[in-house]
Amino acid sequence: MAFSSVKYFGLSTTFDPLHKNLFSSKPCVSSFFSKKIALPKCDKANNIMSKKPLYVSAVSGFGHVNEPNESKSRDPLVQCNAYEASRPPISIEFDETVAAHKFKIGLYFATWWALNVVFNIYNKKVLNAFPFPWLTSTLSLAAGSFIMLVSWATRIAETPKTDIDFLKALFPVAVAHTIGHVAATVSMSKVAVSFTHIIKSGEPAFSVLVSSLFLGQTFPLPLYLSLVPIIGGCALAAITELNFNLTGFMGAMISNLAFVFRNIFSKKGMKGKSVGGMNYYACLSMMSLLILTPFAIAVEGPKVWALGWQNAVSQIGPNFIWWVVAQSVFYHLYNQVSYMSLNEISPLTFSIGNTMKRIVVIVSSIIIFQNPIQPVNALGATIAIFGTFLYSQAKQLEKFGKKDE
Numbered sequence: 149m150a151f152s153s154v155k156y157f158g159l160s161t162t163f164d165p166l167h168k169n170l171f172s173s174k175p176c177v178s179s180f181f182s183k184k185i186a187l188p189k190c191d192k193a194n195n196i197m198s199k200k201p202l203y204v205s206a207v208s209g210f211g212h213v214n215e216p217n218e219s220k221s222r223d224p225l226v227q228c229n230a231y232e233a234s235r236p237p238i239s240i241e242f243d244e245t246v247a248a249h250k251f252k253i254g255l256y257f258a259t260w261w262a263l264n265v266v267f268n269i270y271n272k273k274v275l276n277a278f279p280f281p282w283l284t285s286t287l288s289l290a291a292g293s294f295i296m297l298v299s300w301a302t303r304i305a306e307t308p309k310t311d312i313d314f315l316k317a318l319f320p321v322a323v324a325h326t327i328g329h330v331a332a333t334v335s336m337s338k339v340a341v342s343f344t345h346i347i348k349s350g351e352p353a354f355s356v357l358v359s360s361l362f363l364g365q366t367f368p369l370p371l372y373l374s375l376v377p378i379i380g381g382c383a384l385a386a387i388t389e390l391n392f393n394l395t396g397f398m399g400a401m402i403s404n405l406a407f408v409f410r411n412i413f414s415k416k417g418m419k420g421k422s423v424g425g426m427n428y429y430a431c432l433s434m435m436s437l438l439i440l441t442p443f444a445i446a447v448e449g450p451k452v453w454a455l456g457w458q459n460a461v462s463q464i465g466p467n468f469i470w471w472v473v474a475q476s477v478f479y480h481l482y483n484q485v486s487y488m489s490l491n492e493i494s495p496l497t498f499s500i501g502n503t504m505k506r507i508v509v510i511v512s513s514i515i516i517f518q519n520p521i522q523p524v525n526a527l528g529a530t531i532a533i534f535g536t537f538l539y540s541q542a543k544q545l546e547k548f549g550k551k552d553e
Contacts, residue, residue, distance in 0.1 A: 249492075252492065253489070253492060253493055253497070256485060256488070256489040256492060256493075257489070257501050257504075259485050260482060260485045260486050260489060260501065260505065261504070261505050261508045261509075263478055263481050263482035263485060264482040264505055264508075264509055265508060265509055265512045266474070266478045266482075267475060267478035267479050267481075267482050268336075268341050268345075268509050268512075268513060269341075269512070269513070269516055270471050270474040270475035270478065271284070271333070271336060271341075271475040271479070272336060272341050272513070272517065273471050273475075274468075274471050274472055274475050275333070275336055275337040277460040277463060277464050277468060277471075278456050278457065278459075278460040278468070278472075279337050279456070280448050280452065280453060280456055281330065281333040281334045281336070281337045282330060282333075282440075282443070282444040282447050282448045283444055283448055283453050284333055284337075284472075284475070285329050285330045285333045285440060285444070286437065286440050286441055286444045287472060287475075287476045288329070288333075288475065288476045288479040288480065289329070289433050289434075289436050289437040289440060290437055290476070291473075291476035291477050291479070291480055292429075292430070292433040292476075292479065292480030292483070292484070293430070293433050293434045293437050295477070295480055296426075296427075296430035296433070296434075305426060305427065305430075306427070307427075308422075308423040308427040308428075308430075308431060309422060309423070310423060310431065314423060314431075315435075318431060318432065318435055319435065320409075320413040321410055321413045321414045321432060322432055322435035322436045322439055323439060324406045324407070324409040324410035324413055325406075325407075325410050325432055325436050326436040326439045326440045327402065327403075327406040328402075328403045328404075328406030328407040328410060329403075329436065329440075330440065331399045331400070331402040331403035331406060332344065332348070332399065332400065332403040333399075334395065334396075334399040335347070335395075335396045335397070335398075335399030335400040335403065336396075336399075337396075338393040338395045338396030338399065339389070339391060339392070339393050339396030339397070339400075340389075340391060340513065340517065340519045341509065341510075341513035341517070342509075342510040342513045342514050342519060342521070342529070343385070343386075343389050343391075343392075343396065343397075343400075344396065344399075344400050345506045345509050345510050345513075346381075346382060346385045346506075346510065346528070346529045346532055346533075347382055347385070347386065347397060347400035347401060347404070348400050348403060348404055348506070349378065349381075349382065349503070349506050349529075349532045349533050349535075349536050350378050350379065350382040350401075350404060350532060351404040351407060351408060351536075352374075352375065352378060352535075352536055352539040352540075353375050353378050353379055354404045354405050354408045355408045355411070356371065356372070356375060358405070358408050358409065358412065359412075363412070367546065368542070368545070368546055370542040370545060371539065371542040371543060371546060373538075373542075374535055374538040374539040374541075374542045375535070375539065376535070377531045377532065377534055377535030377538065378532055378535035378536055378539065379535075380528075380531060380532075380535075381528045381529065381530070381531030381532025381533070381534070381535055382528070382532045383528070384524065384525075384527065384528030384531065384532075385525055385528030385529050385532060386528075388522055388524045388525040388528060389525060390520055390521075390522065390525075391519075425487055425488050425490070426484050426487060426488050428487060429483055429484055429487040430484075433480065433483075486498075486502075489501070499540035499543070500537065500540055503533060503536045503537050503540065506533060506536075507533055510529060
């Protein structure tokens with residue numbers, strides 16, 4: 149009679165593989181084995197009972213025992229070891245899956261930050277040579293819309309299934325997105341990229357203000373306290389900015405307010421909608437383009453654009469056309485990657501990543517454009533960004549508190 153080899157075998161202490169009761173005071177072996185092998189008697193049940201199931205470790209076999217009429221000698225029994233079920237073997241596949249997921253998130257962040265830095269550089273170059281932020285904003289949305297239409301037509305990306313209810317819910321989100329996008333571009337046309345992003349780091353303060361006044365929400369004390377360094381840091385950076393411009397400052401502030409409303413409309417109106425991620429941002433860009441185009445024509449106009457374009461090309465040369473294409477394409481790509489990353493990470497991780505993105509953009513723009521910056525101005529920026537990080541932590545603690553309730 150042979151026992152087949154096993155890798156792991158659950159052995160309950162209430163099961164007697166030798167067909168004897170474990171609670172018996174007699175030897176725990178069958179009559180057949182008692183004739184062949186002299187085994188010690190089992191201890192009392194209290195000594196052998198385990199509160200946890202046991203797992204038999206991998207063995208080549210339990211041995212072979214011959215029947216009485218067999219002439220071959222039996223093989224010796226092989227010793228088996230066991231361990232408690234609370235310490236199962238470590239799954240290498242699980243560890244590899246976690247590592248792959250972390251690598252994917254890191255790749256998302258690195259791509260997101262790199263694309264954002266490239267966009268901000270070319271966007272500022274274009275605005276310096278061609279100071280028409282309404283047209284520049286329109287071209288950014290047009291490029292993204294064109295890219296996604298081609299992707300859907302060639303089936304590189306799956307075409308979203310939309311209906312009239314989806315479009316109605318998307319409309320207020322698109323209005324807020326359009327205002328925020330244009331306001332940020334106007335700000336960058338008047339002030340340094342670093343200053344715009346320092347002021348935009350104050351968006352959490354606007355989020356709390358709008359939620360309190362319009363939605364009647366209240367927040368815990370740590371979250372309110374986290375706003376102090378945000379507001380203080382932005383104020384310090386603003387009053388010490390060497391090239392301060394009121395239009396640029398107000399553009400960044402309006403952008404903050406508009407994006408807060410965009411997030412609120414998106415959370416309230418888009419719940420339960422099937423479109424998300426990359427396709428959601430594509431639909432948002434297309435609707436924003438339809439909203440923005442007539443306003444851009446009314447505010448600036450084709451005649452002004454034609455004169456400005458000729459002047460830019462005469463000063464910069466053919467590279468100016470490449471700058472316009474680059475800033476338009478990279479604007480869509482960095483937003484697309486950020487929306488795709490939202491499907492893979494938690495809101496807290498995204499918030500921290502957004503804070504780190506601002507740091508990368510500010511430092512990169514200062515190095516590339518060699519903007520003069522005072523130590524006090526740098527201190528204000530650091531305080532504001534650190535406050536944004538504290539805000540994200542306080543926001544997460546608030547969510548945990550609501551879950552516990």
